[in-house]
Amino acid sequence: MQHNQTAARSTLPMGASLIAGTPLVEMRDMSIAFGGIRAVDGVSIDLMPGEVVALLGHNGAGKSTLIKILAGAYKADAGEIRINGQPAPISNPRDAKRYGIETIYQSLALADNVDAAANLFLGRELTTAWGTLDDVAMEAATREVMGRLNPNFRKFKEPVRGLSGGQRQSVAIARAIHFNAKILIMDEPTAALGPQETAQVGELVKQLKAEGIGIFLISHDIHDVFDLADRVSVMKNGKLVGTARTSDVTQDEVLGMIILGKAPPGAAPGPGAS
Numbered sequence: 001m002q003h004n005q006t007a008a009r010s011t012l013p014m015g016a017s018l019i020a021g022t023p024l025v026e027m028r029d030m031s032i033a034f035g036g037i038r039a040v041d042g043v044s045i046d047l048m049p050g051e052v053v054a055l056l057g058h059n060g061a062g063k064s065t066l067i068k069i070l071a072g073a074y075k076a077d078a079g080e081i082r083i084n085g086q087p088a089p090i091s092n093p094r095d096a097k098r099y100g101i102e103t104i105y106q107s108l109a110l111a112d113n114v115d116a117a118a119n120l121f122l123g124r125e126l127t128t129a130w131g132t133l134d135d136v137a138m139e140a141a142t143r144e145v146m147g148r149l150n151p152n153f154r155k156f157k158e159p160v161r162g163l164s165g166g167q168r169q170s171v172a173i174a175r176a177i178h179f180n181a182k183i184l185i186m187d188e189p190t191a192a193l194g195p196q197e198t199a200q201v202g203e204l205v206k207q208l209k210a211e212g213i214g215i216f217l218i219s220h221d222i223h224d225v226f227d228l229a230d231r232v233s234v235m236k237n238g239k240l241v242g243t244a245r246t247s248d249v250t251q252d253e254v255l256g257m258i259i260l261g262k263a264p265p266g267a268a269p270g271p272g273a274s
C-alpha cells in the first residue's frame with residue numbers, strides 16, 4: 001500500500017504534488033467531442049477523501065459531460081482517470097460503481113409510488129432464505145442509513161411521491177451511500193429546491209463529508225455551493241478556467257472566472273491550487 005502510494009505520486013504532474021496524500025479521484029487531460037463540439041477539452045480536476053469540489057460554469061460549459069465520463073456514461077476521447085492513485089479505466093456505469101462512484105442526477109430516478117426502503121433497494125432487493133422479499137431487513141437498513149443522513153425523517157411508510165424535494169434528495173443519497181459510495185457526484189442537487197430544502201441538502205453534504213466521502217458538486221450558481229465547497233473548479237466552453245480553494249478567493253472572483261473565463265491570483269489553472 002505504502003509502496004503503491006509512493007509510486008503513484010512520483011508519476012503525477014507537478015500541480016498535484018501541492019496536495020498532501022493520494023487523491024481519491026484524478027481526471028487528467030480529459031477530452032470528448034460530440035460532432036464538431038469540444039464539450040470537454042483537456043480538463044484536469046481532482047478530489048480528496050472527505051472533500052467537496054464544486055464544479056461551476058455557465059450552461060453548456062461541459063460540467064455534466066465531464067462527470068458523465070467519470071460515471072461511465074460517456075467514454076472520453078482522451079485523458080486518464082485515476083482512483084486512489086491507480087489507473088482506473090471506466091467505460092461503463094458498472095465500472096464506475098465498482099470504484100465506488102455513485103451519481104445523483106437532478107432527475108432523481110426515484111419510483112414515486114413506493115416507499116423509501118423500496119427505492120433504496122430498487123433493482124438490488126434483499127431476499128429471505130425462502131426467496132421472498134425481505135421487507136424487514138430492507139426497512140431496517142433504510143432506517144439505519146436515513147438515521148445517519150437525516151435523523152428527522154419519519155415518512156418510512158409513505159410512497160416517496162409525498163416527500164419534499166429535500167427528503168427525496170436524502171432518499172437518493174441514502175441509496176448511493178448504502179451501496180458503499182466513496183465518490184459521490186451530485187449534478188445540480190438543489191436546482192429544483194426551495195431555500196429550506198437547499199439547506200437540508202447542505203446538511204447532507206456535510207454529513208457525507210464527515211464520513212470521508214469525496215463529493216463533486218455541480219452547479220451553475222456560485223451562491224448555492226460556495227459555503228459547502230473546499231475548492232471550486234470553473235469550466236467555460238469545455239475548458240478548465242482554474243481551480244481555487246474557497247478560502248483563498250471571494251465569490252466575486254469566482255464569478256469573474258465563470259463569466260470572463262480568467263483565473264484570479266488565488267486560483268491556479270488546474271488541480272492542486274493552494
Ligand SMILES: Nc1ncnc2c1ncn2[C@@H]1O[C@H](COP(=O)(O)OP(=O)(O)OP(=O)(O)O)[C@@H](O)[C@H]1O
Pocket residue numbers: 034037038039057058059060061062063064065066219220
Ligand atoms: N450527448 C450529446 N450530444 C451532443 N452534444 C452534447 C451532448 N451532451 C452535451 N453536449 C454539448 O456539450 C456541451 C456541454 O454540455 P454539458 O451538458 O456538459 O454542459 P453543462 O455545463 O452541464 O451545462 P448546464 O449547466 O446547462 O447543465 C454543450 O454544448 C452541449 O450542447
Ligand SMILES: [Mg+2]
Pocket residue numbers: 063064065187
Ligand atoms: Mg449540466
